[in-house]
Amino acid sequence: MADPREEKLAKLLVQHSVQLQKGESCLINAVDIPITMTEALVRAVYDAGGYPVVNLWNQRLERVMCEQATKESLQKWADVDTYRMKQMDAFIGIRGIANVRELSTIPEKSNLASTYYNIPVHMKTRLPHTKWVVLRYPTEVFAMQANQGTVEFEDFFYKVCTEVDYLAMAEAMAEAKKFLDTVDKVHIKAKGTDLTFSVKGMGWIPCAGRMNIPDGEIYSCPVKDSVNGTITYNTESTYHGHCFKDVSFTFKDGKIIEAHSDDDALLNEILDIDEGARYIGEFALGCNPGILKPMDNTLFDEKIFGSIHFTPGNAYDDCDNTNRSAVHWDLVQIQRPEYGGGEMYFDGELVRKDGLFVHPRLTCLNLSL
Incomplete structure (x- = not known):
């Protein structure tokens, strides 16, 4: 069941954070979040007169992509995603926390991905060429990190995200x-x-x-x-x-x-x-x-x-x-x-x-x- 606070957050991200205008394209990068949050973002983009593009992703797949990655494979992946990013006017990246230790046993591959994927796609393309916003979604793991109960943490999350002036x-x-x-x-x-x-x-x-x-x-x-x-x-x-x-x-x-x-x-x-x-x-x-x-x-x-x-x-x-x-x-x-x-x-x-x-x-x- 959708949380009505997701709709409020989605509108804030689209209208205030990236200030999406009619006719602009927005890439929604949804990582380990409920489909209801992604749906709320899509609706908010349409309501602003924009064109939503959705990338659904998860941490386990990220690990599999990195485990056997080479410089060449990461460059090919980056080429594709850089091309897509260049077509966008805005980027909304929202990530849930499934397992904060998912990449802990492959640090050398994480470092390789930082160099050959993150730099071209995000540092050199997203940051200077799109209106962008990134945030975390309040998962149970996130609540555990914060030493709070899930409901208590969700209340805190939406308060500091959507009730600040x-x-x-x-x-x-x-x-x-x-x-x-x-x-x-x-x-x-x-x-x-x-x-x-x-x-x-x-x-x-x-x-x-x-x-x-x-x-x-x-x-x-x-x-x-x-x-x-x-x-x-x-x-x-x-x-x-x-x-x-x-x-x-x-x-x-x-x-x-x-x-x-x-x-x-x-x-x-x-x-x-x-x-x-x-x-x-x-x-x-x-x-x-x-x-x-x-x-x-x-x-x-x-x-x-x-x-x-x-x-x-x-x-x-x-x-x-x-x-x-x-x-x-x-x-x-x-x-x-x-x-x-x-x-x-x-x-x-x-x-x-x-x-x-x-x-x-x-x-x-x-x-x-």
């Missing part, structure tokens, strides 16, 4: 951006963290419900060779099927020269995928007031109120320090008091303490539901 969020971020765009030096201090870098000339990009749902971040990018010091992340993060804990990076002139976690070998294997994986491609401030606890899901955790994420790997085209990589790994540090606190300085001035903005030009980002 994204127009008000966009206005607050636009106001904050006027100040942020003037910033040069950034200094972050927290437990296990003393990190400096420059964002001079990089600009800041507000995210208020367009590319992600839920949303609530404003991001920039460090000048590539400016990062020095150490950062320790206090949230877990699953990447290529392995849940990493206690990740810590030490930088010199932009490059990660030391990397530690509960699995140093696997962590460094990821960072050695290519040269760009050891440089940072994104720095962002999380400010969704409805998301307060980590749940080992990037699209939620990176929006946590009072957090930052500092991302090894590929930079986005709209905030580009020229770093290129098959990796883009959003790792999160929460700075609210219950997670150890933290301070952020812009050009030597304290702007955020223990997760709350204290600078008068940025207090607008202390949002509430």
